[in-house]
Amino acid sequence: MLNKNKNLFLNNPTKLFFLFILFCLVFIAQKENYSQLTTSGTFGATLRLAIPIMLAGLGGMFAERSGVVNIGLEGMMIMGTWFGAWAAWLYGPWWGVAAGVLGGLLFGLIHAIATVSFQVDHIVSGVAINILAAGTARFFSIVAYSGESLGGATQSPRISGRVSTTSIPFISGGNFFGIETTDTLKTIEEMNLFLISDLSGLLGGFTRDISYLSILAILLIPICTWLLWSTSFGLSLRSVGEYPVGSESLGINVYLMKYIGVSLSGALAGLGGAYLVIESAGIYRENQTGGRGFIGLATVIFGNWRPSGVMMGAGLFGYADALQLRSEESVHGLLILITITLLVTSIYLVFYKKNRRGLYSLLLAFMFGVWWLNSTTVPNEFVFFTPHLTTLVVLSFASQRLRVPKSVGQPYKRGDLT
């Protein structure tokens, strides 16, 4: 029974539905002005935009698996961006990565001290962390950058150097022992074949000019999975989040586990912040994180507290972000995709005799259809909150099917049995 609902995104009906939507996407992308929906450029951008959210999500997952809600992810990410930019500016990108991780870790530790040692309410502490982080970043910027010509209160000077990139030889045009190879996927993509070109766009986007930092971030998914489900450390960490009193009685140091979970959480969020600076922007700006920490937290929830789920959720947001950046025209194509999705959902619902909900779905489909027909672009402001709206919608449909770590959010005090 437990295994059956193992992953929300990969159980069977959902998988079919998912594939169907992908197929529709490919179909829509055949239209000239929606072609950006499935190009390798869009998927490449998706990857770059999804990774910070994914890292924040993985961070949130570690904290929640150890029983601590980490609403302070946003603040820890802010610290990642600030320290990442500062060290990258002074010493180079990889030092930036290290400093970002440490900055996030530091704020993770503060959260751990407050919630684990002092049993402060997790959300209260997290909100305080966010306020503190925003203030700290502003203050540090003044102190560190006020003398610099291009930096100031709200931004850093441009960082020097980038993390080098690589492509797979023969497939996406990488170097093979110093020899340039052909970019097979690019060739196929440019042939404009139905489905095949779109798929090679997807593969190309994920394999061409990928920075080593991205590779490191993606590798963290299997590493985190292994750490949490295949090691005794992971078992201890998860048991602490489920039933701390029982874990204590088995000799697990609950405080230590929670400290590790929350600190790792901060470190991962910090890495996410550093990634934003070093890979995406090349500069620190105030409010650069733009709520990605919060979205990361949301991916934890609808990823059902699993790395693969977090990855899928982050991918969804990354895709929405990428489309907004690359082509506003293509975003309009998503309206028809939503219409089709809602139509199919309403048919499904009516088939299972849920007539009322089917009707609502049909009504919504009609509304989106009309919107699609009567417009050529989607207002930019709407695109801006699409990820957040998606989060709400997905959570409202998924919340009941989720398996929450049992003691998450409850303060635990050693020797306190209540």
Next chain:
Amino acid sequence: MKIYLKIIGYLTPIIALAISFFITGLILVAIDRNPIDTFALMIEYGTTPKSIISILNRSIPVYISAIAVAVGFKMGMFNIGVEGQYLFGTLIGAYVGSLLSVSRPLHILIIFISSFAVSSLWAGIAGYLKVKKGVHEVISTIMLNYIASGLVAYLLGSVFFERKDDGIIRVPQTNNLPETGQLPPLNNLLGLEDLPNLNGFLIGAVILGIVYYWLVWKSSLGFELRATGMNPTAAKFSGANPNKLIIVAMLISGAFAGFVGMSNLVGYFHKFTIDFPTGLGFAGITVALLGRNHPIGMALGAFLISFLERSAQILDLNDVPKEIERIMAGIVILVVVISYEVVRRYVLTQQVKLASKLVQNVE
């Protein structure tokens, strides 16, 4: 013995503040500034009559925002969405107000009602999602904040904009409120003619504080809210309906949030612009935590936060980054929540000891 526990309770905020000032002092020392001089400068500048009026004006929205957050807290809920709720409500209030032409009290009243109705409904979405769909209110209110700010930007830029120069230029702001929709400052009333304007909505903030006190501590609805916040199971068995209360609490919280922007709208800007102050919702969370949801405690907290903001203005002129205020607010809030929790636990264990002693004496 009992008095001594009470005194500890009252002393906690002061001790916490002292610790925060100490930590901030350390940071100032670290960047090679004299902390004592800095604090003296802040106090000197922050207590001039002009500053006091500015502090009062700043306190109004922060205080109301804190009340909105506190209503949620009392019910055991975390309304992080005050930010989005007040921005959305104020925008609609400003728009409705700019269209009307009625006599003064009614005009202002209609602005208030349209603002708090919108804010309240917006907050209600989070309550509905929690009850019907099981979405945690923290996540939903955060997401609703982003959605609200997007909607506000869209409405301001594409629907409610003001036309200037014969409609050629679109300015992203609502039309000015007519004279009847503006609230005069209190200066004439208090004989402060030669000082900066004291916002008339100060009276509104006081009234809202009293309403909050009555609602939460004196009404039966408030009793149910507090009971459910403390122990949902017990409250359920005593006949309260937690699901209904969640939605009601969010609606009330949102209604208070609808007043957050009012002092700036009817008392100062007289229109909604892109420069309208943001971040008041988050400041409200800080103040609600500082003041422990108590109407007077939150007023003091609002004064403190506004004092820090105002008095830091002088620092830049004296070669201390005024942003020290930002970091200070963060430190204050963190230290305060930790010390409240430590003291709460300490008092609790002392009370248990006291009770067991009493029981032994009886036996």
